[in-house]
Amino acid sequence: MSTSKKVFVLGMARSGYEAAKLLVSKGYEVIINDANTEQNLEQVKELQSFGVKIILGSHPDDLFDNSFDMIIKNPGISNKHKYVEKALELNIPVINELELAFRYFPTGVKIVGVTGTNGKTTTTTLIYEILKKASLDVLLMGNIGYPVCSFVSQLKNNSIAVMEVSDHQLCNVVDFKTDISVLTNISEAHLDFHGSYDIYKSMKKRIFNHHTKSNISIINSDDKEVLSLTEDIDSTKKYFSFSSPNKLGCEVNDGYIYYNDQRIISIEEIKIKGRHNYENAMAAIAVSKELGVENDAIVNVLKTFEGVEHRIEYVKTINNIDFYNDSKATNIKSTQTALSSFTRPTIVLLGGLDRGQSFDGLKEYLTNVKLIVAFGEVKVRVDEFAKQCQIPCKVANSLHEATEIAYTLASDGYVVLLSPACAAWDQFKDFEVRGNLFKEYVNNLESK
Template sequence: MSDTKKVFVLGMARSGYEAAKLLASKGYNVIVNDAKTEQNVEQVKELQSLGIKIVLGSHPDDLFDNTFEMIVKNPGISNNHKYVEKAREFNVPVINEMELAFRYFPIGVTIIGVTGSNGKTTTTSIIYDILKKASKSVFFMGNIGYPVCSFVSQLKDKDIAVMEVSDHQLCNVIDFKTNISVLTNLSEAHLDFHGSYDIYKNMKKRIFNHHTKSDIAILNLDDKELLSLTDNIESTKKYFSSSSSNKLSCSIIDGYICYNNDKIIALDEVKIKGRHNYENAMAAIAVVKELGVDNNVIVSVLKTFGGVEHRIEYVKTINNIDFYNDSKATNITSTQKALSSFAKPTILLLGGLDRGHSFAELKDYLINVKLIVAYGESKFRINDFAMEYGIPCKVVDSLEDATEIAYSSSSEGYVVLLSPACASWDQFKDFEVRGNMYKEYVNKL
């Protein structure tokens, strides 16, 4: 890469900040542009001290032209953004910070990429914890909240990079390649961003880009749509399943998670419960076994791994009412899994950004739901859904109001579950902020 070329970073946030720093360290002339004026002041000052130009508050028509070598785009920004469309006209590549970082990775780094509609964060976290426990030189990065660019200067030959990879990130990759890729499952999500389910699925398939027989694909044998999607990939395929034990890398046999038919751990010893979590654990086992990890290390981690923040996270018990934070449930399938985890009477907090998706697929999971509290942009459609299926529903404006109503409407032995089935962006910056605010509201009760 030439050190005289210009690069346009579209979107600040954590990924834009780290991408800009990496580019400046490589001698590039960098412009960062973000429509939001509210940014981390210290980060802005740091970038400016590196000679980086920062333009905030708008996307001026004349700011981007054909003199740039590439755009490094924040994954959350639409691929129909005017600068992205201009880039296509100018044949300027549009990549993201993950692709940028990959181009500077040292030779010899093993890359593990985990994607899927649900279970990405849990699976990635288990893989990392097991490899760390096994004394591997391993780094945890990606969509989990740690930009890949921030690790480039630390990585060396024989290190392992464990990445959570989202469909938004896979939109703008060119050379990016993993050594081991996991696809946990598929269900409809982010259709407002991609335009169709087929496009979304094909973005997920890019986790296997540039694979050969020497690369490994870890696949969910129980997901027929996933198997169809990956039928023609070049990877060596390994499987996990919670319902079949035929010729699998990882399966459940007689109440044990097994690897190649050898018992690893009894299900009742696994701290995180539920079929979906057993599948996440099996996917992780299939990965770490490719790297030679002993069973005793795997068992030690699975006995103590308590789950991921904002994913069916226990918050507090007040007057024998249990509060759970599942803010990471931004789609219907995630909420289905959360509801399946509880046999107690449940009050469900549902709502957020209205993407127009149907809530009807929740109907078979509402057997224990005594009340839905609907809030946010999608509250009226949720109320219509609840009325159609005879579930009591209360409509409020904010998550704080929803939390208070849920508490006052519950009785001893109830579960109050935030599992919104919607993105957070109508009222919150991201699902993490939403989950943290919910925990604050619970702690104030």
Template structure:
């Protein structure tokens, strides 16, 4: 790849900022464009000082021409964006910061990629913690919040890069290749972005791109969707299952997690509870075993690892009411998992961006839900769904109101669960901002 060419970065955020810096360090002339004028001033100053041209507030028609060698696109921006269409017409490659970073990785870096509809973040974090505990030189990166470009200058041969990889990132990769790929599970998600479930699944499949028999694919044996999708991949396949014993990975039997025929840990010793978390742990164990990690390091982490922020995160108990922040549940399947984790009476906070998606698949999971508090853009449709299910529902505008109402409505021994089943973008920058606000609201309740 030539230096001193021109590169266009579409979308700032953390990934655009890191991509622009990497491109400049490799000799590119860089233009960054973002429709949003509210940006981090320190980052803007730094990019300006590096000679990077920044255009904010709009996408001028004449900005893209055939002098650009590449466009580096923020994963959240649609492939139907006018600049991306223009780039196709002009035969300009469109990549993202994951692909860009990969092209500059030292050849000896071992890459572990984790994707799937649910469980990605938790699985990625467990893998990272286990490898760290076993004194490997390991870095955590990707969709988990740490742009891959920011690690290029630190990595050296034999380092391990553990990355969460989203379907949005897999849209615009070409050369990117892992040594070990995990596919946790599959269900309908992000259909507004991809257009169809089949397109979404085929994006996930790209986590196995360029694999040979020397590379490992770690698959959910309990998911027919996963097995069908990966039927023809070249990888050496390993599995994890919470129901079927298997000799090619991890399974659960008589209250223990086994790797092949070896007992690893008793389920009651695993700090994270719930079938979905045992599956995440098993996927991580298979990865660790491929890298020669001892049982000791694995057990140590699984006994102490308490989970990921915004994913079934315990916040506080007030007057014997437990509050859980599951803001990362932006789809129906995630909320199903959250609801299935509790057998106590529950007040459920649902709402957010209205993508027009159906809530019907939540019906069978509402057994313990005594009240739904609906807020945000989707609130009226959620109210109609609740009436259909025969569950009381209160409608409010904001998450603050929803939290207070949920607390006032809950009885002793109840769970108040924020698991919105919707994206956050109607009222928040991202699910993290939403989850943090919920936690702040809960903290304030304790002083009322």
């Protein structure tokens, strides 16, 4: 990419900020536009000191024109945005910060990309921790919360970039290519953003873009949607399966995980429990073995890794009531997984952004649920769903109130589970803010 060109960054946040810094360092003239005026003031001042022009609060019709050579779009912004549509009319490329960063990666960097509807963050983190334990030069980045552009200057020819890649990021990639791609599973999600399940699946498939037989795909062979979607990809395929014998990757046999017939670890030794976590562990094992990691590093991490924040995260026990934060459950499939993880009486907090989603997929997972507490924009529909299922429901005006209701009505030995099955954007900046507030509310319960 040549320098001294003009780039329009649409959406600031972390990714826009880091993209702008990288662009400035490469000699570009940069303009950032974001409708949200609430930005990190220090970051705004820093970018302005570099000569970046920042326009906040609206998207003026005359701001974007044919003087720009490229748009760097925040992954959360729709491709139907007026600036994006205008760029396409003017044949101006639209990419995101992942694609931008990739174009400046040193030649010898190996890229491991992890996508899927659920399990991305845990799998990505496990891979990173194992490779780090094996003393490899590895960096963790991507949708996990660390913009890829911020790592370009740190990468060396022998570095390994381990990245979580979302469907939103995969919308606007062109040249981006991994050496190893992982597809954990596929189920309906983000249909309001993509418009259809087929489009969503086609975005996920882009994790295998530009693959040849020299590249590796790690595929969940227990997931029929995944198998169908990857049927015609050109990668060398490796698989992981919890339920079926599989000699081309990871399998579970007699309580042990094997990779290519080599025994790796007992299921009982893995610290994070539940089938979904064993699947995440198998995907991480497969990547690690393909990169030549010895078993000692793999076993050490799997025996000690406690999971990721906001994903079925144990908060604390108060009066023999266990509280779990699963704020990262922004879709039905994630909440199914969380509910499947407990056999004790459970109170579940459901709610958030109303995307018109059906909650029917939760019905068969409510066996142990004694109460649903509904909150957020979708609370009325959650209440209606609870009535259909003949499960008691309390409607709360806030997450704070929902937490207090759950604690008040929980009995000895109960689980109180925040697993909303909805995005957080109706009331919170993101699921992390929601999860952190829930933990704060739980911690405050002890003083009551």
